[in-house]
Amino acid sequence: MKKLKRFFTDKKFIYGSGSAVTLAGFIAIAILVNVIVGVLSDKFTLKADLTESKIYELTEQTIEIVKNINEKTDLVLIEVSGNEDMLKHELLMRYVNLNSNLSLKIYDPVKDPSKVQRYQTLGSSISPGTIVVDNGENFKVISSSELYSYNPMSGANDQFNAENKITTAITSLSKRADIKVAFTEGHGEKSSTAMQQLLKEDNIEFETVSTLSEGFSESFDAFVIISPKADFTADEIEAVDSYLKKGKSIQVYLDFNAPPLPRLESYLSDLGISIGGNIIFEGDTKRIAYNTPLCFVPIVKSHPITTAIVNNNLNLLVYQAMEVSPIWEEKNYVKVETLLTSSDKSMANDRQGQSARGPFSVAVIATRYNNDNKNEGKIFVAGTSEILNDEFTMMNKDFILGSVNWQIDETEPMNIRPKSLSPARLDMRQQDIKLWSLVFAIFLPIIVLAAGLITWLRRRHL
Amino acid sequence: MTAVFNRELKAYFTSPTGYIFLGVYLLFSGIFFVAINLQNTITEMAYYFSNLTVILVFIVPLLTMRLFTEERRNKTDQLLLTAPITVTKIVLGKYFSAICLFGITLIITLVYPLMMLLYGNLMIFPIIAHYLGFYLLGCSLIAVGVFVSCTTESQITAAIITFVILLFIQLSGMVASLFNNAIVKKVIDWLSVMNRYSEFTTGILSVSSIIFFISFAAVFIFLTIQTIEKRRWS
Known part of the structure; x- marks a missing residue:
């Protein structure tokens, strides 16, 4: 008992316990202050964006859209622990802070493969850096390459386009529920499981419709015609025309091997699209794939459909392509634009064995509008259905989905400009670089070290 | 306090320590600046500062190792106390x-940056953020070094222990990724000085990070005070 009493009255115990309590109290206060400031900082964004291009600041357009979200939506960031991208974290946090219905989830593909697997889609692997907008029913995957624009000249990502992509995904997700596409049948059409899968993964519903008996129903936003072997009837062509006049869309994939389709081709010609009836052989060896000039990487022209492809220098693959070319650029309220072409070294042979020199258009898009500039149909025509081949899905996914989305998605394109990431350059001559390199890496440290040596020697002899 | 401050600051320049610190820092800093900014002719200083954090692990021990160890070795701590x-x-x-x-x-x-102004347009605010963040990071790591120096009598021991602790702090992001438990990971991430610093390098001036650095340094300074006080009554 005495020992116990002595222990508790010992100077060391009294001072020690007092010191421990003070220290614990101090650390607790420090943690508390940090937690409070952290919460306030998240809630009121007590952060200043000091970047030149204001990378983290959300536009008014985004703020308005995000504040109006009524359903629970997850912004999922896929990234490996220890390799976090602060840029994406910070931007996503700013979205989440705008609306309590939004939450940020971070999944590590190494530690939570099952969670990440859920977002795996055909033709796109979920790589670290991917952002997914998920409202519980549907989701939209934005790959890392879509978020940045790569500049091959500088060898770095020079633009950050995440806000545009995320806000577009949020808007499109809420509007997508009723979008439907039909695949025609009854003319010997091919079916494309790859395209169907891509549509499914992009939350677009689809059905197969016999247009001979059911016509072109307005309940569908677009019809897709893949490599028909038999021509369309006059009634069908008339139905197509009235369908398009209601502002709807059609995609036509034609093949060189299929028999000629005079009615369909004549109708397309009225819309400014000529079907060449010849097969293209690529002559530029750099563009040839699989060792055959029939399979090649086409030149991608700038268009809203191809923005992601052009910005990121992605490649497509076409095989056994037939020329489909614009007859005019803009005439009779129809604007025709080329999307893909072969190189100027390419050749094309028609069915009679006549050859011609390229470049040749491989895919075109015609937009018809009326006096009031109102859309009266968008027609996409590709000179090969092989573009939808399962083998090429990985490469052609952005183009296929890009064309469908541009045609049917009423979502207005976001007027959110990408933020520049490229640092300002120094306008220095080589001799300036050499001079300043000597000053900073050699002279400056040597002067300081020499001063230290002199001080040391002088004091040594005091 | 001013007398101690003046004496210590003067001591850095009357002994080689201060010059070695300055010289070594300027040498590596100069090399990084030349290799990153001048060779690539870019004004962005984020990569330069990110690389410099490694140098802090080596030079902070130089700066702090003698602060209290020397007093104890020379027995001048008794005079001071x-x-x-x-x-x-x-x-x-x-x-x-x-x-x-x-x-x-x-x-x-x-x-x-003054030199870069001669050759191009400089983004002033991000550079201010880099300097502020780096200074706060340095102050936090120096506080760790000050604490270690009061726990030992040998300058070498103080320097080695400080180096090991700072290395651990530097690698805390990697340490966090080793844990599967989300809470543990979050706690380590939250405590990671380097994570906080990376906010500054991405151009964000965050109140919570500034408060974090100040309180991180305050905790170690308080620990140092408590450790020295302990010597009085133990």
């Missing part, structure tokens, strides 16, 4: 002298 000045003032005086020298070093490196 019996002087009419509180332990808090002694510790703060020494700490402020160390961060002042570190500040002087950073001010010298302002010649880099």
